[in-house]
Amino acid sequence: MIRTSSENVYDVVVVGGGAAGVGVAVTLIHAGIENFAVLERHTVGASFASWPAETRFITPSYTTNSIGMLDINSIAMGTSPAYSLEVEHPTGQDYARYLRGVAHFFEVPVRQNTDVLQIAQAGEGFRIDTADEPVHAKHVIWAGGEFQYPRISGFAGSHLCRHTATIPSYDELDGEDFIIVGGYESGVDAAYHLAYGDKRVKLFDTNCPWESESSDPSVALSPFTLERMHERPFVEQVELIPNTTIECVTLADATYEVTTQDGQRYQTSVPPLLAGGFEGSHKLVADLFEQREDGSLLLSEDDESTIVPGMFLCGPAVRHNNHVFCFIFKFRQRFAVVAKAIATSLGLPAEELEEYRKWGMYLDDLSCCGQQCAC
Numbered sequence: 013m014i015r016t017s018s019e020n021v022y023d024v025v026v027v028g029g030g031a032a033g034v035g036v037a038v039t040l041i042h043a044g045i046e047n048f049a050v051l052e053r054h055t056v057g058a059s060f061a062s063w064p065a066e067t068r069f070i071t072p073s074y075t076t077n078s079i080g081m082l083d084i085n086s087i088a089m090g091t092s093p094a095y096s097l098e099v100e101h102p103t104g105q106d107y108a109r110y111l112r113g114v115a116h117f118f119e120v121p122v123r124q125n126t127d128v129l130q131i132a133q134a135g136e137g138f139r140i141d142t143a144d145e146p147v148h149a150k151h152v153i154w155a156g157g158e159f160q161y162p163r164i165s166g167f168a169g170s171h172l173c174r175h176t177a178t179i180p181s182y183d184e185l186d187g188e189d190f191i192i193v194g195g196y197e198s199g200v201d202a203a204y205h206l207a208y209g210d211k212r213v214k215l216f217d218t219n220c221p222w223e224s225e226s227s228d229p230s231v232a233l234s235p236f237t238l239e240r241m242h243e244r245p246f247v248e249q250v251e252l253i254p255n256t257t258i259e260c261v262t263l264a265d266a267t268y269e270v271t272t273q274d275g276q277r278y279q280t281s282v283p284p285l286l287a288g289g290f291e292g293s294h295k296l297v298a299d300l301f302e303q304r305e306d307g308s309l310l311l312s313e314d315d316e317s318t319i320v321p322g323m324f325l326c327g328p329a330v331r332h333n334n335h336v337f338c339f340i341f342k343f344r345q346r347f348a349v350v351a352k353a354i355a356t357s358l359g360l361p362a363e364e365l366e367e368y369r370k371w372g373m374y375l376d377d378l379s380c381c382g383q384q385c386a387c
């Protein structure tokens with residue numbers, strides 16, 4: 013159901029129907045905002061649905077809602093992936109199902125198959141150009157995520173490699189000897205599944221992420237991943253090559269050659285896999301925000317643009333000082349901050365949002381997390 017005002021100007025448009033977009037949309041509903049829409053390029057949870065089939069959540073879901081501790085992977089109060097999916101580490105497909113269930117239950121007004129091409133200021137609000145007709149709104153929340161915008165640059169010949177975000181299933185990959193560039197969560201996950209398929213893997217990283225002593229999950233590998241690294245197929249099939257930067261990749265006679273900065277050469281018949289992270293969709297709206305020195309978007313305390321009032325950012329690209337909100341349990345804490353700011357601007361009391369404090373979903377002192385992101 014799409015609710016529009018008589019002038020056909022939404023109070024809010026949310027771009028993206030992923031974990032951030034659906035989560036903040038439910039919070040808008042709790043804040044009493046009705047005249048809004050979520051514009052989603054594909055379908056709700058599309059990024060999760062296109063994870064490699066074998067990849068599971070590293071953060072464990074558990075049915076803790078009943079004692080006031082929200083399931084760590086929940087995006088909306090009163091919901092729990094552990095409860096509705098009956099799994100502890102959901103696959104991407106599982107989690108997409110959970111997101112669709114949440115959107116359906118709360119009657120989130122989602123316009124699927126609506127690709128947002130550009131956003132510009134227009135009058136007192138925004139004009140949102142889609143592949144069909146333009147949409148107008150007083151406020152915009154950008155929640156386009158990262159997964160559909162993988163980082164494929166970084167060294168000469170990186171276009172010859174394949175990003176892990178484009179792999180439907182590790183089980184379907186032909187070849188015996190694999191090279192993976194990037195040794196954090198996605199790289200180790202790829203190596204793990206390939207090892208179980210009896211493939212040999214060389215896993216390169218510029219640093220040595222497998223030995224981090226940090227307890228911050230944004231910096232160090234998760235217990236789920238460290239545990240899997242001790243399993244026999246991983247130990248026997250995966251060679252860890254730390255403190256090694258890739259210089260270039262070349263292709264000749266159907267052989268990929270990977271050269272490191274210290275001059276070592278490695279060959280494989282399979283395109284090397286890139287697990288080097290994501291550019292992120294926020295680049296598409298970078299002109300509506302000031303930039304920080306690290307290239308991320310500068311935000312007010314309400315996650316609003318500092319130069320374009322009414323333009324908000326939601327999801328893993330949010331940064332405040334040294335705080336990185338890359339996990340769902342981190343960025344969900346900003347939903348109520350954004351919803352409250354918009355409700356206030358619309359003259360609504362947003363009293364129900366106070367409930368979020370009790371559930372740890374209303375973080376306004378910005379003190380929850382660490383300094384870098386290892387997602």
Ligand SMILES: Cc1cc2nc3c(=O)[nH]c(=O)nc-3n(C[C@H](O)[C@H](O)[C@H](O)COP(=O)(O)OP(=O)(O)OC[C@H]3O[C@@H](n4cnc5c(N)ncnc54)[C@H](O)[C@@H]3O)c2cc1C
Nearest residue numbers: 028030031032053059069070071128156157327328339340
């Ligand atoms: C392999 C992997 C494993 C992970 N494991 C965990 C984990 O265990 N725990 C955890 O907390 N986090 C994990 N993360 C991180 C987490 O998945 C992401 O931070 C999360 O998906 C971000 O949600 P999002 O809604 O911002 O982005 P997405 O889920 O990507 O949603 C964005 C949505 O916006 C849509 N969209 C994009 N651009 C446009 C546009 N221009 N117009 C219209 N629609 C658009 C997309 O179709 C998509 O549906 C993992 C990430 C990856 C890649």
